[in-house]
Amino acid sequence: MSLVIVGDCLLDVDLVGSVGRVCPDAPALVVDEDTRRPRPGGAGLAALLAARAGEPVTLVTALADDDEAEVLRTQLGRVPVVAGPANTPTPVKTRVRAAGHTLARIDRTRAGTPTVTAEMLAALRSADAVLVSDYGRGLTEDAVLRNVLTELAGRVPVVWDPHPKGASPVRGVTLATPNLDEARRMSGQSGDGVTEAEAAATMLRARWRAGAVAVTLGGRGALLAWVDGDVDGGVGGGVGGGEERTRLVPAPPVAVADPCGAGDRFAVAVTAALMRHETVPAAVEQAVAAAARFVADGGAAEITGGSFPDGTPDDDVAAACHLADQIRARGGTVVATGGCFDLLHAGHIRTLSAARAMGDCLVVCMNSDDSVRALKGPGRPLNGEADRAEVLRALGCVDHVVVFAETSPERVLAELRPDVWVKGGDYTPETLPETELVRGWGGEVVVVPYHDGRSTTRLARMLSETG
Template identity: 55%
Template structure:
């Protein structure tokens, strides 16, 4: 750990509200869609969202932010209560409220209210004490005046000498103070701040190099959306961290997830390049789960940010719950299927694609390693549950993967309660064992055609006969063993 204190988030807090509904008709008096609102979902926005996401990584988080005494500020405090400690700075402006009107996972219009300009009139002793005891700091600048206060900037500069500071900038905000460990502009922000034109990896490398010099930062990471991120120390070749392919409908909040994950990893002692790798993985998983639209204060916390090695976080029941909540809020249909998926083949893919076409999301219930051994024998599975989940999660037709340890999926189905339970054609002509359970909450169980001649058993038999794959060695790799990390061995 670089510091033993909390992660302190400094910046402009906003209130975000989603009005979710269905559009099924056009207004009789004008050619506009009519939205029947079924739910209002408020959530912290701006620096407050970054603080909430960091807290859901299991960290102690303090938010230092300008707050007035208006209704928006009161709702923000209530949304963060019990999760993030809020330290308000005296503020002459009003809380910005951003309301998105959404249907079927898409935003129809955004309405901004509040947000009257103001200034921080003082840095309170409480805010000074929090920053002096911080283990790391994230500055989430949304260009509304939080970082323009000279006393606060001086305090942040002094803090950057002691602990890692990550600065997430904004075109209308203030330049980072000198000595920041990592600055995280997006491509447009990097081009504007550096004066170096162009888009793509080549221009981003030149922009990051210039910004390291201009801002006096240790490193600058330019986020490139679906292409991942580039990180530069100013000299030498930059590191490009590719993003895993994910289906992205709403990227809102991805920058906050990136910055909060990077700050947390730097607090744990990661290098900037390691922190960026972990942040790319965390932001990709966040977007795949629905982005900011999937964040609900009363929902289960999502999986923590990945370790500093940068591996992509595996799909979990938490991400499945987020996907299902998002689809249901938009009035969509949730489809689930299940199996071992030990050697993924064309028959599996055909069934998964057919299942996804039945609704608006597909959750795969995956047998754990122990479950597969009980069902298939001691030489199976050929691949670990983590590897099987990652391969499945990489398919465009799969929205989430849930691993279950029982021999049958009844327990996980009762938790997920899908609208449709779909199985491959080897069940044709027989009642699905889970049908009665699914029908109990109004769902349906269906059978999908299966490609003839495709099965894991036949693939294994062919491989053994031809010797094309050492299946014994592969199966042995999935059996329980005792592992010692490099750190443990050297301790």
């Protein structure tokens, strides 16, 4: 599968310091600078978030020929980038932060008309799903690009994250995802309640001939407007008949210090879910949950560019350890579990859900293909490790997946050091070889009861007998 994110890139910089006094010659706080942290912004942030979530992402954008663009490329790490000329300096947005709060933002931007190249269009046409991340810099106004996006909207999911200064979505997009402020400005509605969001979503869906519109409401979740029968398949919405429906998708309660980047995380998650053939309502539910977890983990302020999980075990472990550090810094509990997860069944789901309920994040340690063969024999796994990891990442109860090559997870556990290690099956903690290791750093080992009659081996045998 291929997720293509197309849109405007910015360079975001967090100037982080501390405040201990007021300026003597003006009523202003004095910030003593400690560090400057650059990261991709706009479509670049969306692409980095997709890569960190393990999505097969390509970024299609326009970049300047300046030092800031080189910083952007470095911060994007190994995200594949197909870029045309921006024909204007890289826009830079600097946030001045202290004690976890943003005190001011300094923007340095200049207008320009980006160039869309044949290589950019070819990358778009290869997509299994497209996220248009419009930040009002002119890329989505290009006529040829819009023609290609219109063509794609008829055959793959296209999600449009609009901007008041950007172009309107092309006809037939699967879903548009404005936030409430953007929806009000683009629809002419006033007020910040759910009723106003519903009116704006319904109006914009009809105006844009979109399959659905989800107005994101921050900590309240998202208001979804769609037409029954129009968006079930996730492609080519907005042109058929059916009953107009709306639904408020509530967000789980989280403490939010900085919501920056939550909209990008929502848009990435909903596009990835549609790429995997979820219905729009189901995809929006998953995206609301993903955005809530993102802001609970610190939002964009906790993002450091330049590295992300790309499917290799070492990168997976590093990213999992980074997540664990974030959770522990907030006083949370890190839970891990492990297994092959070859054919996902109800027993797996119950075990994973029970494990996630024991803490504040769940890391799944999954056996690689070679590891499964060593344990189960040459006929296994039935699904390759990339597919197995993709399915696990799509579950709302799973926060991260680590693929390990050994037959047992001790090496990964020694690096991750979870607070709770959960195992499903007919074991006892004393019969598990990893128990001594986990208890060595004060961790707890929990065995979730075995679900009789539900196993991958049984399913595989049934499939072979019926085949």
